[in-house]
Amino acid sequence: MRRSGIRRGGTPLVRLRRRLGLERNALRRRVDRVQRLIALGLLLLLLGAAPPLAALAVNWSYGAGMSAEHAEHANRRQVVATVTSTGGVGSVGDRYIHETVQATWPGANAQPHVGTLPSWKDVKVGAHRTIWIDQRGDPTVRPRPHSRTVTDAVYAGSAAVLGCAVPVLFAYALVRRRCDRHRDAMWDADWARMDAAGHNPRS
Structure with a gap:
């Protein structure tokens, strides 16, 4: 049996893009394009802010850990x-x-x-x-091991990335909610015009 050329859900990445409203579609309206542009801007903001902040957090944590290592090895x-x-x-x-x-x-x-x-x-x-x-x-206790310094630095960098990602995702969620409300209002207006013209297939 031959497989159908139409894929039901597509790949996980395609489904994610569709759910986020980021895939290209000629039928999309202005509110969809605005949402897409805002999502792209937020993504660029995250990519621009997260790496330097993560690097600063890693450097600070690693430096503090090395200072603690030297102090404990000198005093114990x-x-x-x-x-x-x-x-x-x-x-x-x-x-x-x-x-x-x-x-x-x-x-x-x-x-x-x-x-x-x-x-x-x-x-x-x-x-x-x-x-x-x-x-x-x-x-x-034994002096601070270097492995703990490295682990703390990794945790600090991860926390910095997460701290940047959460506000961005929250902002996009608000934008998505606002756009969804606008789309719902547009659909209601379209159905109302069809009802008034007597072309509503639901009637």
Whole structure:
């Protein structure tokens, strides 16, 4: 069986263009052409504004992330902690006391520092673990990884593009709604003229 030359819906891109009123059609009226021109203008505005704003957001986020990386790497260092007690220290009734251990490690100026660390499986007195400490010698998290800086920069650029796209899409939605109302009014006027002339096929 031969396929019909008429495609029901066309490609997704064609359907999208038709839904947005952007495809060429000799039967379109002035309101359709106005809507098409406004849509084209909004698209050009988006293409002109989004890339530079995204670049600024990426550069700012990446620079802030690199500054945070350098600061944290300069103010934090790794030391080896030695477990001195597995009983933990806490207030009476502390339900999480069994999840900590007491340990000692070299703190500021290589002076011994005693504190509490999270426990781990099969921990025993005398066990060693490498930890990160800040300038005061207190345990802290590892310095900011570079992958987080890159990820934050990508998020910032995406947010900038989205921030530009949302107002543009909202503006087009308002234009489309206004044009649809105008088209409906024109259709009503055409049907009214046909009714008055007695040529309305619905009657």
